[in-house]
Amino acid sequence: MLRISRELAVPEQEIEWKAVRAQGAGGQNVNKVASAVHLRFDIRASSLPEPCKARLFQLDDKRITKEGVIVIKAQRHRSREKNLEEALDRLKALIRGAAVPRRPRIPTRPPLSAEARRLEAKKKRSLAKALRKRVTE
Known part of the structure; x- marks a missing residue:
């Protein structure tokens, strides 16, 4: 069981992982050992x-395919166990973020004093620009 929160857990049978060879530099270890995890x-x-x-489907995350499959690749560590642990942590964080519903935004109004300051600043700016204009008789 992958425990997400107190009331939410995912059975291990629902999580599929495979060890693959990591990309990039790393010498003989990277070339021979399948330490990265998909x-x-x-x-x-x-x-x-x-x-x-x-x-989860509403998230704009490149790790979620159109078919609704989350694909995570972990290859930072040298050992398969650490990479698997990191991949599971990333999955946990993704699900934990989607488990909590977003609070609805309560629209607010700026205070009247802020609105008055803004309008006063606009008047001053307008006057300064008006003084730059050519004088006509």
């Missing part, structure tokens, strides 16, 4: 609550 999590087939799934 993690896949299907949002539609998961046991997450429906509102959480909907918020």
Whole structure:
């Protein structure tokens, strides 16, 4: 069980991961050992609550495919275990962010004093520009 919060957890059967060779420099270790981790999590087939799934789909995140699969690649560390742990942490953070509903924005008005200051500044600016104009008789 991947524990997201006190009331939210994801069974390990829903998380699919595969060890692959990492990219980039690293010498013999990178060339021979499959230490990077590709993690896949299907949002539609998961046991997450429906509102959480909907918020995940609304995220504008490049890690979420059009089919609704979260794909995370972790390759920072030399060991597969640390990379798997990092990938799971990233998945946890993504789901945790979508689990909490956003509070609706309460529209507010600027105070009257701020509005008066703004209008006064506009009048001063207008006067300064008017004084630059050519004088006509």
